[in-house]
Amino acid sequence: MVEIGLTVNERQVMMHSCSRCDTRWWDSDGELLPLANLLELVGPAPRG
């Protein structure tokens, strides 16, 4: 299990990565953060 803390748009986000099954998930402020919500925080992907 690997945990990496990041700050996304001034929000503290923790990424968890399971080294055994390669599952990844994120949480923010101790609450599970669905991938869709994370992408919302990050904003639209750059184009081009």
Ligand SMILES: [Zn+2]
């Ligand atoms: Zn696992």
